[in-house]
Every structure is written in structure tokens, then in C-alpha cells.
Amino acid sequence: MGTVYEKTATSPVNIAVIKYWGKRDTNLILPTNSSLSVTLSQDHLHSKTTIRASPDFEKTRLWLNGVEDTDIEKNKRLQNCFRETRRLRKEYEEKLCKDKGADNVIPLSEYNLHICSENNFPTAAGLASSASGFACLAYTLSQLYELPISTTELSKIARQGSGSACRSLFGGFVAWEMGSKDDGSDSQAVQVAPQDHWPELEALICVVSDAKKGTSSTEGMQNTVNTSTLLQHRIEHIVPLRMKSMIKAIHERDYQKFAEITMQDSNQFHAVCLDTSPPIFYLNDVSRAIIRMITEYNSSNPERKLKAAYTFDAGPNAVIYTTSENIPGIINLIAKYFPSNENTSEYFSDPFQLFVG
Ligand code: 2P0
Structure with a gap:
């Protein structure tokens, strides 16, 4: 041997x-x-x-x-x-x-x-x-x-x-x-x-569903390449500028800019999925409720400063990028929006696991 x-x-x-x-x-x-x-x-x-x-x-x-x-x-x-x-x-x-x-x-x-x-x-x-x-x-x-x-x-x-x-x-x-x-x-x-x-930056992962996704990324993205005109616009006119702005925001630890671009790019990625033929849907009702929750949270402070940014990949799970001081507030907010008992409305009843990474 x-x-x-x-x-x-x-x-x-x-x-x-x-x-x-x-x-x-x-x-x-x-x-x-x-x-x-x-x-x-x-x-x-x-x-x-x-x-x-x-x-x-x-x-x-x-x-x-x-x-x-x-x-x-x-x-x-x-x-x-x-x-x-x-x-x-x-x-x-x-x-x-x-x-x-x-x-x-x-x-x-x-x-x-x-x-x-x-x-x-x-x-x-x-x-x-x-x-x-x-x-x-x-x-x-x-x-x-x-x-x-x-x-x-x-x-x-x-x-x-x-x-x-x-x-x-x-x-x-x-x-x-x-x-x-x-x-x-x-x-x-x-x-x-x-x-x-940037030690204060935190990621909060909301596992909305751990089921295997319907459309694989590999297959989905090539359907998008073949059918979406919005993707061409994104490739040529949006991403090159966003890459530069995002790198600058990270170097300067500029959370406002970081959060703004993060949400814009997540939204555009899902828009491009919708612009695919046949359309690809990765977000579900719980994902959209998380988007509304974060949008309200960001507009509820007097200075209207962005305090949390959502992003979604090829599935319904959310990742929320925030800074450490806001973690307890966001966890409370999630508990309020998504109480995990069976009597809540169907819309919000999907409980999900949270990880702080
Ligand atoms: C990303 N995703 O940048 C994007 C956002 C999903 C949505 O990278 O075909 O699994 O293996 O190269 O790497 C998913 O794509 O695809 C992905 P392959 P991959 O994270």
C-alpha cells in the first residue's frame, strides 16, 4: 500500500x-x-x-x-x-x-x-x-x-x-x-x-427558502444573453461606471454610495431576468416584502440616510448589507414584519433563518 x-x-x-x-x-x-x-x-x-x-x-x-x-x-x-x-x-x-x-x-x-x-x-x-x-x-x-x-x-x-x-x-x-x-x-x-x-460592514442573510432553484444560473444567464436587449445596455453603459463608483465607495468606506449601488444593481439584475424570454423569476412575495421593509426603514430616519441595502442572487433569499450599529434594529424590524407564528397572514408567514456574517 x-x-x-x-x-x-x-x-x-x-x-x-x-x-x-x-x-x-x-x-x-x-x-x-x-x-x-x-x-x-x-x-x-x-x-x-x-x-x-x-x-x-x-x-x-x-x-x-x-x-x-x-x-x-x-x-x-x-x-x-x-x-x-x-x-x-x-x-x-x-x-x-x-x-x-x-x-x-x-x-x-x-x-x-x-x-x-x-x-x-x-x-x-x-x-x-x-x-x-x-x-x-x-x-x-x-x-x-x-x-x-x-x-x-x-x-x-x-x-x-x-x-x-x-x-x-x-x-x-x-x-x-x-x-x-x-x-x-x-x-x-x-x-x-x-x-x-471595513470591519463595521455586516451581512445579514435571510434564508427565505432552501429549496433548489427552478432555473439554474448557468442556463438562465445564457437565455438572458440570447434574448434580453436590456442586458446589452447594462453591459455597455451601466456596469463599467458602477464598477468604478463601487471601488471608490469601498476605498472611501462610503456606505451611502455602497448601499445605493448595491440595491440598484440587484434591481437591475432582476429586471434583466424579467427581460429574458421566457422571463425568469427569482424573487417571491417574501423577497418583495423584504425590499419594501428595507425601503421603509431607509426612509424612516430624519436624515433619510441609507442604513441597510438588500441584494438578491438567483433565488429568493435576501442578503442585507448594513453596519454593525444597525444590526439589532434590523433584527427587531424583521421580527415585527415576519413574526414566525402560524397565525400571521399568508403573505408574511414564510419564516426564514437569519445569519449575521
Ligand atoms: C453573482 N450569480 O455575481 C451572480 C448574481 C447569480 C446572480 O454568479 O455558470 O453559479 O457557474 O459561471 O457562478 C451565479 O453564477 O454561474 C452568479 P456559472 P454561477 O454572484
């Missing part, structure tokens, strides 16, 4: 404030616009992956949340990540062979892998499970293979697993630069600011 080499790592979820929606290359996963996200703390939501490599493994196998995926050969995204990390490991082994001699190099690139990955939150419910999952796969492989590459280089591999995964490799505030090259060599994630740059 040969030695088993093993690495375990965890990766966080990221929630975009400028949304990625649309690909210009579906194979390399190159987006039609740049995007920007905040990486949440790993306390509540994360993916955890353990990878083992051994000369004794007869084939590469993957278990997702305890269930084996027996079809991984056909999974192009997974195979892209394996191929790219193996290629880099092979290059590294060749270099090590020259420096230290072949006897001192473990040929990990030739070994099959056993991979166990799990999320501690609902998979595919619009809570960025593919982002943390593929970020974790790419990162754990890079650790196992001891790849001498930067996080931005690694982001180009995670991107080929799932677009939003490239942003989960960094903490704090992260931009995915869309790039302009056809080979994807400049479509990468960069850190805009580290997490401790």
Missing part, C-alpha cells in the same frame, strides 16, 4: 454587489461584464474539501455532501479544473526534478484523487454554493500540489469551474475583471480591499 497524500481546506461564500450574469464564452467561462463581491466570514457558510492522492487509487472519485457523483468524467467544468492544476503540478515536478533529482520528487500529477466536498448550507438555493465549492476544490488542489502560483492565477482555474468561484479565493472585497482576451488569460479576480478595511 503506497502513501496517501492528503489536504483539507475550507472556502467562504461571496455575495455580489455588482452581479455577474452572462457569458461571452461558455467553455472557458468568460463573462459579459465585470462583477464585484464581498466575501462573507466562514463561520456560518462555507465549503470544506478533503483531497487524497495515492498511487493505489484506481480512478478519481468525488463525493458531494456524502453522495458519490459517478458521472465526473462527463463534467467538463470539473475536468477543466483537474486538467489545469495537473498541468501546473507536472511543470512544477519537472522543475523540482532538475533542482533536486527525480528520486526526491513525488509524482502527484500521475495519481488519481479521492475528493470529499461538503457545504454546511443548502446547495443550489441561490446561496453561492458553486462559488465556495469550486473555489475550495481549486484551492485544496493547489495546496496538495504545492503549486507556486498567486491567488489571482489560481482564480483563473476556479473560474473554469464556476464563474463566481474566482471571487471566493480572496477575503474582503473582490473584483472579477472580465478581461478582453479570447483565451481568458486576463479574466481574473483581484482583491479591492481586505476584510479589515
